[in-house]
Amino acid sequence: MKIVEWFDNLPLPGLLKDIILIVGGISMLSQLAFGLWTPMVVVESGSMVPNLNIGDIVVVQGASRTDVIPWDDANKTGYTAFNKPGDVILYRPYGKASLNLLDQFKMLLGFAPGKEKATPIIHRALHYVKAGEPMWEGGPAAPFSGYITKGDHNEMIDQMAGQIFGTAKTSYIETNRGEIKDIGGNVYLDKKTGLIIYKTKNGTFVGEGISFLTPVKEDWVIGVARAKIPLVGYVRLLPNIILDEIKKANRLGH
Numbered sequence: 001m002k003i004v005e006w007f008d009n010l011p012l013p014g015l016l017k018d019i020i021l022i023v024g025g026i027s028m029l030s031q032l033a034f035g036l037w038t039p040m041v042v043v044e045s046g047s048m049v050p051n052l053n054i055g056d057i058v059v060v061q062g063a064s065r066t067d068v069i070p071w072d073d074a075n076k077t078g079y080t081a082f083n084k085p086g087d088v089i090l091y092r093p094y095g096k097a098s099l100n101l102l103d104q105f106k107m108l109l110g111f112a113p114g115k116e117k118a119t120p121i122i123h124r125a126l127h128y129v130k131a132g133e134p135m136w137e138g139g140p141a142a143p144f145s146g147y148i149t150k151g152d153h154n155e156m157i158d159q160m161a162g163q164i165f166g167t168a169k170t171s172y173i174e175t176n177r178g179e180i181k182d183i184g185g186n187v188y189l190d191k192k193t194g195l196i197i198y199k200t201k202n203g204t205f206v207g208e209g210i211s212f213l214t215p216v217k218e219d220w221v222i223g224v225a226r227a228k229i230p231l232v233g234y235v236r237l238l239p240n241i242i243l244d245e246i247k248k249a250n251r252l253g254h
Contacts, residue, residue: 040057040058040059040060041057041058041060041090041120041122042055042056042057042058043055043056043057043058043122043228044119045151046153047123047151047152047153047154048082048088048122048123048124048151048152048153049152049153050152050153051082051083051084051088051152052082052088052122052152052225052228053230055230056228056229056230057228057229058088058090058122058225058227058228058229059225059226059227059228059229060090060222060223060224060225060226061223061224061226062222062223063218063221063222063223063224065223066223066224068087068089068125068128068147068218068221068224069081069086069087069125070086070087070125070126070127070128070147070148071084071085071086071124071125071126071127072086072126072127073086073127074086074087081124081224081225082152082225082228084124084152086124086125086126087124087125087224087225088122088123088124088125088224088225089122089123089124089125089147089149089216089221089222089223089224089225090120090121090122090221090222090223090224090225091120091121091122091123091147091149091211091216091220091221091222092118092120092121092220092222093118093120093121093210093211093216093220094118094183094189094196094211094214094220095181095183095189095217095219095220096116096117096118096189096194097116097117097118098117098118098119098120098222099113099117099118099119114191115190115191115192115193115194116181116189116191116194118194120222121149121158121210121211122225123149123150123151123152123154123158124149124150124151124152125147125148125149125216126147126148126149126150126157127147127148128145128146128147128148128215129142129145129146129147129148129215130142130145131143131144131145131185135148135157135159135213135215136148136157136159136160139159139160140213142185142214142215143184143185143186143187143198143213143214143215144183144184144185144187144214144215144217145215145217145218146214146215146216146217146218146220147215147216147218147221148215148216149211149216158209158210158211158212158216159211159212159213159214159215160212161209161210161211161212162207162208162209162210162211162212162213163207163208163209163212164198164205164206164207165206165207165208166205166206167203167204167205167206168197168204168205168206169204170199170204172197172204173188173197173199173204176190176192179191179192180197183214183217184217185214186198186199186200187199187213187214190206194208195207195208196208196209196212196213196214198213
């Protein structure tokens, strides 16, 4: 049976079938045009103010369809994006999986997503470092190659934004291998806790942050921001805002 005939015979209301066709068509066009099934994201924090603000919808071009031009290269040619040199990229911190619609629905109900998942970060690419090069002047060597990134409104780069708060036994990585993801350069993601484990010659350390002590691998880049629609995204953020206010009111009431 042909796909069209199979779809027509599904026991679904006509309106629902129309919606499925429209959404499917838009997704297909998005994939063809931008290289992503969902090329629009909503800005949820103020880290890129004033160039990207909370509630802005950002149109993203898939990483497979374009090159990233970091700040230092852009300065040589005069290229700018969102009022400053260098591309603004959407990336998965530490290579964590992105939150899906089910995860977001669970969050609305008050349930936290798995620690191995995270909301993608949208920050500016400053420069590209190779493994072994200092991540900033006088800073530690990069465990692997990738981009050094920063929010336009933030005081420090993502690779400095975090902390080491403990140590772990070297054997912990081996004994918990099923819950440990090797992200390269003796850096590991503990999927149970969402924490990062850094294995060095001076010991094994545990830390957390935005992209603390790790460049953003090219494989972690989802795409490059190309345009924005101001404030429209508040429609999607509104349920989260309302839920947060309800939680605050409940805490004050106890």
